[in-house]
Amino acid sequence: MDIQALAKDIPVEGEYSLEGIDFITNGEQYLTFLLENEQYAVDILCVEEIRSWEKPTRIPNSPSYVKGVINMRGVIVPIIDLRLKFGIGKPEYTETTVVIVLSYESDEHSRTIGFVVDAVSDVLNAEENEIKNAPTLGGVIPHHYVDGLVNVGDGVVTLLSVEELQQIEAHSIG
Amino acid sequence: MSLDLSQFIPTFLEESFEGLELMESSLLNLEHGDDETINSIFRAAHSIKGGAGTFGFGHVTDFTHLVETLLDEMRDGRREIKNEEVEVLLASVDCIRLMIEAIQNDDDYDPSSIEETSERLSILLANGEDNASDGKSVAADEPMLLGKIWQITFIPEHHLVQTGNDPLLLFNALEDLGELIVLAKTEQLPSITEIDVEELYIHWQLTLMSDNASEADIREVFEWVEDECELDINLLSDDTPAPPSSVDEQPVNKAPNTITVDSETIEELPSHLNEADVALEQAASKALAEQEVAAENNAPAQSSSSQPTQATKPAAKTQTSKTPAKGKGDTGSIRVGVDKVDSLINLVGELVITQSMLSELGNDFDLSKVEKLTAGLEQLLQNTKELQESVMRIRMLPISFAFNRFPRLIHDLAKKTGKDIELIINGENTELDKTVMEQIGDPLVHLVRNAVDHGIEPADKRLAAGKSAQGTIWLDAYHQGGSIVIEIKDDGGGINREAVFNKALEKGLIDANASLTDQQVFDLIFEPGFSTAQAVSDISGRGVGMDVVKKNIQALGGRIQVDSVPGEGSTFKVYLPLTLAILDGQLVKVGDEVFVVPLITIVESLQAKADLINRVSGDMVLYRLREDNVPVIPIFELFNLPAEHQTVDNALMVVVEADGQKVGLMVDDLLAQQQVVIKSLKDNYQDVAGISGATILGDGSVAMILDIPGIISMAQKIAAEKQAERIANYSKALEGAVN
Numbered sequence: 071m072d073i074q075a076l077a078k079d080i081p082v083e084g085e086y087s088l089e090g091i092d093f094i095t096n097g098e099q100y101l102t103f104l105l106e107n108e109q110y111a112v113d114i115l116c117v118e119e120i121r122s123w124e125k126p127t128r129i130p131n132s133p134s135y136v137k138g139v140i141n142m143r144g145v146i147v148p149i150i151d152l153r154l155k156f157g158i159g160k161p162e163y164t165e166t167t168v169v170i171v172l173s174y175e176s177d178e179h180s181r182t183i184g185f186v187v188d189a190v191s192d193v194l195n196a197e198e199n200e201i202k203n204a205p206t207l208g209g210v211i212p213h214h215y216v217d218g219l220v221n222v223g224d225g226v227v228t229l230l231s232v233e234e235l236q237q238i239e240a241h242s243i244g
Numbered sequence: 245m246s247l248d249l250s251q252f253i254p255t256f257l258e259e260s261f262e263g264l265e266l267m268e269s270s271l272l273n274l275e276h277g278d279d280e281t282i283n284s285i286f287r288a289a290h291s292i293k294g295g296a297g298t299f300g301f302g303h304v305t306d307f308t309h310l311v312e313t314l315l316d317e318m319r320d321g322r323r324e325i326k327n328e329e330v331e332v333l334l335a336s337v338d339c340i341r342l343m344i345e346a347i348q349n350d351d352d353y354d355p356s357s358i359e360e361t362s363e364r365l366s367i368l369l370a371n372g373e374d375n376a377s378d379g380k381s382v383a384a385d386e387p388m389l390l391g392k393i394w395q396i397t398f399i400p401e402h403h404l405v406q407t408g409n410d411p412l413l414l415f416n417a418l419e420d421l422g423e424l425i426v427l428a429k430t431e432q433l434p435s436i437t438e439i440d441v442e443e444l445y446i447h448w449q450l451t452l453m454s455d456n457a458s459e460a461d462i463r464e465v466f467e468w469v470e471d472e473c474e475l476d477i478n479l480l481s482d483d484t485p486a487p488p489s490s491v492d493e494q495p496v497n498k499a500p501n502t503i504t505v506d507s508e509t510i511e512e513l514p515s516h517l518n519e520a521d522v523a524l525e526q527a528a529s530k531a532l533a534e535q536e537v538a539a540e541n542n543a544p545a546q547s548s549s550s551q552p553t554q555a556t557k558p559a560a561k562t563q564t565s566k567t568p569a570k571g572k573g574d575t576g577s578i579r580v581g582v583d584k585v586d587s588l589i590n591l592v593g594e595l596v597i598t599q600s601m602l603s604e605l606g607n608d609f610d611l612s613k614v615e616k617l618t619a620g621l622e623q624l625l626q627n628t629k630e631l632q633e634s635v636m637r638i639r640m641l642p643i644s645f646a647f648n649r650f651p652r653l654i655h656d657l658a659k660k661t662g663k664d665i666e667l668i669i670n671g672e673n674t675e676l677d678k679t680v681m682e683q684i685g686d687p688l689v690h691l692v693r694n695a696v697d698h699g700i701e702p703a704d705k706r707l708a709a710g711k712s713a714q715g716t717i718w719l720d721a722y723h724q725g726g727s728i729v730i731e732i733k734d735d736g737g738g739i740n741r742e743a744v745f746n747k748a749l750e751k752g753l754i755d756a757n758a759s760l761t762d763q764q765v766f767d768l769i770f771e772p773g774f775s776t777a778q779a780v781s782d783i784s785g786r787g788v789g790m791d792v793v794k795k796n797i798q799a800l801g802g803r804i805q806v807d808s809v810p811g812e813g814s815t816f817k818v819y820l821p822l823t824l825a826i827l828d829g830q831l832v833k834v835g836d837e838v839f840v841v842p843l844i845t846i847v848e849s850l851q852a853k854a855d856l857i858n859r860v861s862g863d864m865v866l867y868r869l870r871e872d873n874v875p876v877i878p879i880f881e882l883f884n885l886p887a888e889h890q891t892v893d894n895a896l897m898v899v900v901e902a903d904g905q906k907v908g909l910m911v912d913d914l915l916a917q918q919q920v921v922i923k924s925l926k927d928n929y930q931d932v933a934g935i936s937g938a939t940i941l942g943d944g945s946v947a948m949i950l951d952i953p954g955i956i957s958m959a960q961k962i963a964a965e966k967q968a969e970r971i972a973n974y975s976k977a978l979e980g981a982v983n
Binding site for chain 2: 126140145
């Protein structure tokens with residue numbers, strides 16, 4: 071091939087643009103979801119996929135919040151019910167119940183775990199300076215799971231730490 | 245643009261490990277070796293040195309250079325091959341391996357052993373000149389000639405540089421022989437848009453004026469690229485007879501498009517080669533320096549100019565199917581024979597045909613085509629099965645990967661213990677799954693070490709027993725049924741039954757008046773209690789860490805069996821499954837859950853008859869299976885599941901065996917048998933007691949695979965807890981009664 075022809079093939083900057091890409095802004099993005107009537111969020115980059123609720127295969131002698139394992143394209147993925155895990159109300163499996171599958175890569179290994187939530191709601195953009203420390207006054211969620219709080223309109227969204235959520239030892243038999 | 249050399253480092257490392265392995269095994273065979281063996285050792289060392297130089301690992305180059313010099317003397321026959329040399333060379337192999345592993349792991353190494361060995365090498369080399377034995381030196385010395393002019397045409401293949409060779413280094417080496425004129429021919433150079441930067445398009449016409457270089461010397465320079473180039477060496481000066489070797493007599497035509505450069509300006513050649521980054525230049529200067537050293541070291545050698553070792557096909561090449569099973573941090577790779585991949589491609593082709601046939605059939609389907617559909621599905625089944633087998637075969641490696649460390653091990657151990665031991669290896673081509681191979685290595689080392697340590701008696705004892713002074717250890721691998729058997733056999737003294745029995749008695753493992761079969765006694769050596777240091781000194785039998793060996797083998801889904809005849813030796817047989825990835829399973833149902841029972845553990849399945857059920861010692865449920873009393877384990881209770889059958893009467897039972905213990909698993913229903921692919925639970929979750937993994941069933945759902953030994957120990961633990969609780973309750977009640 072001629073070099074001149076090659077040069078012509080190189081797209082000029084800005085020549086192509088993706089439609090619908092304008093929702094991406096600066097700052098981190100979070101996927102928000104509902105547990106009971108509270109808003110929570112996790113780092114969107116860790117979200118592998120969102121699945122509809124299906125009954126998983128039970129793991130013998132596991133804690134009640136470990137619902138079991140599912141087959142996600144050949145990978146065995148454990149499913150953890152976040153309402154049960156955190157003790158937020160009594161879980162009900164409705165039409166909006168979904169499983170958010172999160173992947174997190176730590177130094178030693180990567181883990182993929184699904185979390186049952188009541189519904190996914192939105193994608194939240196938050197700058198670092200918008201994230202406030204969570205007060206350590208009460209609440210059922212252990213403090214180390216919470217990365218911070220973000221005000222959205224009149225409401226508050228709790229940012230959960232994916233790293234902490236993926237600590238399987240915390241979900242172990244006990 | 246620069247050529248990034250670092251991408252080739254993993255290849256260099258891999259090849260170096262291969263080379264080291266080759267060196268080691270050849271060195272061990274050297275005693276009854278020939279020139280070919282020495283050549284292949286030399287070649288391997290040379291290759292490591294060259295590679296290390298290219299990548300700038302100076303310490304490896306420097307050290308390997310010493311080794312190479314020693315080897316050079318050996319292959320030229322200037323040095324006798326004695327035990328001492330072999331030992332030093334073996335130690336050197338260890339040192340190089342240490343350095344290369346350090347490079348691989350980006351780690352430091354302990355330089356003391358390397359310094360020590362390199363000192364030993366230097367001493368040997370220094371002595372060598374005095375003690376050099378001319379016995380083997382061949383009288384084919386060429387007459388010394390002055391002012392010979394050699395015309396060399398060097399046409400490398402395009403891919404030469406990709407194999408880690410650099411013409412620049414070759415020319416530098418040639419320059420050491422005399423004055424060199426280099427003529428680069430560029431007529432094959434394509435237009436700039438077509439240049440592949442990793443290819444070499446230039447060839448060279450070299451004129452070498454030298455006082456004493458023989459053709460052999462020149463050939464030696466090109467030895468390493470011999471297979472990858474066209475090489476003509478002509479003697480131009482007329483006053484000497486042409487060497488007898490196959491020299492192309494064609495005069496070299498002055499080709500058009502030639503430019504004349506001298507060796508100093510080669511570096512500026514506009515070829516991709518010389519666009520290489522600083523690393524290459526460094527390598528070049530290093531190689532140059534090293535060649536000077538070599539020239540000095542070889543100075544006496546060259547004057548005596550002994551028989552050149554004609555470059556035979558590098559022995560290393562026949563080893564290309566070997567993969568070093570080393571390296572902790574690497575992702576692991578397999579080198580697969582092309583035939584295996586070919587058969588896979590064939591099968592995929594057939595699968596595609598079947599698929600298109602089936603979709604054709606589905607286009608307008610009516611009942612008259614049912615027969616065709618059935619045939620098509622049958623074919624699909626066949627294809628899938630074959631495909632599965634072929635894919636499995638890709639993971640299979642000959643067991644020589646695990647075996648080839650043993651000659652060295654025996655060599656070292658024999659030296660250490662002062663015993664004379666011969667190792668006979670059979671069945672090294674038996675194939676085994678890569679994962680199994682990697683994990684069976686250590687247990688095997690342990691067993692072999694034990695055979696040397698405890699099995700083979702000292703020579704005087706052997707002679708007294710009427711045996712030959714030399715002990716023998718056999719390593720054998722073969723297929724038996726669906727599994728593979730690895731046999732470690734020695735002709736030593738055998739296991740002392742009495743000693744083992746007494747030791748077990750002392751440890752409280754058995755009852756004084758227990759009557760045990762030989763087999764049962766020998767099995768005692770796998771008890772953890774036997775692995776203490778005390779046991780080693782007390783009994784003549786084996787015992788160091790045998791419990792760990794057994795555990796590791798069981799973790800692979802295998803088992804181990806001992807046989808021993810007093811005075812004649814012992815045999816350890818390790819039975820292993822062919823693969824860890826797939827198992828034949830029996831699907832069973834407990835409540836709503838489907839479990840997989842590994843078929844290999846199942847003795848039989850039956851419907852429990854009420855009158856064969858015995859309840860003994862409180863609440864232990866036993867089932868009379870012919871002569872055996874089999875404890876019954878209700879799975880639903882163990883796993884806290886709701887189940888249909890809550891009592892053992894009329895329940896379905898799957899009798900399984902593990903660790904020589906039979907148990908009956910109570911289940912609700914027996915479903916189909918099928919091959920299942922084992923998936924790890926640990927990847928995303930963790931190990932679960934009683935469960936060895938998960939699998940995906942035909943309908944896409946997940947089923948748990950039962951871990952039979954785990955279930956047995958779980959049941960034992962629960963029983964022990966219950967018993968402790970009962971005793972506590974009983975003594976409490978007793979206390980109450982007293983008060």
